[in-house]
Amino acid sequence: MNGSSAPALALHDVTCTFASRDNRRDRYTAVRDTTLAIASGEFVSVVGPTGCGKSTLLNVSAGLLAPSSGTVSVFGEKLAGINKRAGYMFQADGLMA
Numbered sequence: 339m340n341g342s343s344a345p346a347l348a349l350h351d352v353t354c355t356f357a358s359r360d361n362r363r364d365r366y367t368a369v370r371d372t373t374l375a376i377a378s379g380e381f382v383s384v385v386g387p388t389g390c391g392k393s394t395l396l397n398v399s400a401g402l403l404a405p406s407s408g409t410v411s412v413f414g415e416k417l418a419g420i421n422k423r424a425g426y427m428f429q430a431d432g433l434m435a
């Protein structure tokens with residue numbers, strides 16, 4: 339799929355692992371095998387307990403974090419780098435005074 343019929347955002351089998359904060363030699367899987375598609379104009383909320391991976395999914399969708407495996411597509415195009423079709427308000431403020 340591509341062009342206007344493609345989802346605005348599609349995650350396919352996205353997995354994100356990090357170096358564990360407890361032991362840097364261990365890997366921690368924050369998000370595993372996540373697949374979703376969001377149409378243009380669709381309003382979606384991601385709900386879950388703290389630490390379940392919501393911000394990780396948003397970071398992947400914005401192109402700020404490359405998934406360890408899986409793919410991200412934006413209007414049918416594989417995302418490589420920043421998602422220029424996305425606006426993103428961060429969870430924590432990051433202004434430098």
Ligand SMILES: Nc1ncnc2c1ncn2[C@@H]1O[C@H](COP(=O)(O)OP(=O)(O)OP(=O)(O)O)[C@@H](O)[C@H]1O
Nearest residue numbers: 356357358359368387388389390391392393394395
């Ligand atoms: N860069 C990182 N290095 C190591 N662990 C990380 C990193 N980023 C996120 N994590 C871990 O991945 C898990 C998911 O984090 P994430 O920030 O996506 O959760 P969240 O659902 O947004 O939580 P909250 O509701 O508190 O905002 C957490 O256990 C977090 O500690």
Ligand SMILES: [Mg+2]
Nearest residue numbers: 392393394429
């Ligand atoms: Mg968060």
